[in-house]
Amino acid sequence: MHSRGAVCDARANLPSSLPNLETLSVYSYCEAVSTPMVGSKFPFLKHLTVKLAAAAAAAAAPDYDYCSLISFFDASPSLETFFLNAFLGSMHHPSILGDPSGRRQMPEHRYDKLKNVTIVGFSSAKTLVELTCHILDSSKSLEFLTLDATQGYDYLRCSVNRSGKCFPVSRDVILEGRRGLLAIKKYIKGNVPPKVKFTIVEPCSQCHVVEL
Incomplete structure (x- = not known):
């Protein structure tokens, strides 16, 4: 599913039109x-991918709440894998760093089958950090958690690029990736259970170096 407002439309309309869906990929450019939060269900959904285009992230209202994606988890009792690409657009959202209110405590849920979660374009956006913490609190079956504070394209990194250099990105993107790492260390890392394989993908320490 690929359109403007695709994430909202998918949650509101697909449960009734495709009730037996097992895999869903949603790509939104705005x-x-x-x-x-609606009552309809995806009873058989196992694999969910949500991608927000770079243009969508830049155009998204700063008050867009990443925690609203919890609606998909609540609707999908069979969900096993979740992939979110925020394309570092959440740098337009309020940061949790320096926020005196800290993170919100979400109502307790149980996602008994969720095993693998990947978030690419991870940043310090408050609601993105809160979503990640909620997943950790609610997913006792979780086995793998990957938080990628880059744009997520391995073939653009210096280790595999013929030029020997990472693909250039803006200073703002690098800075937000670094802030994302600070948020991971402060709010997330200490809450990851020992049994979960936790992977953090950092901006290149050679090609993408800036001062915070």
Whole structure:
């Protein structure tokens, strides 16, 4: 599914039209409205991918709540894998760093089958950090958690690029990736259970070096 507002539309409309869906990939190039909390279910959904295009992230309203994606988890009792690409667009959202209110405590849920979660374009966006913490609190079956504070394209990294250099990105993107790492260390790393294989992908320490 690929369209403007695709995430919101998928949650609101697909359960009734495709009730037996097992795999769902949603690509949105403009997602300004938070995902609705509705009662409909994806009873058989096992694999969910949500990608927000770079343009969508830049155009998204700063008050877009990544925690609204919890609506998909609540609707999908069979969900096993979740992949989110925020394309570092969440640098337009309020940062949790320096926020005196700290993170919100979400109502307790149980995602009994969720095993593998990957978030690419991880940043210090408050609601993105809160979503990650909620997943950790609610997913006792979790086996793998990957938080990637880059744009997620391995073939653009110096280790595999013929030029020997990473693909250039803006200073703002590098800075937000670094802030994302600080948020991981402060709010997430200490809450990851020992049994979970936790992977952090950092910006290149040779090609993408800037001062915070």
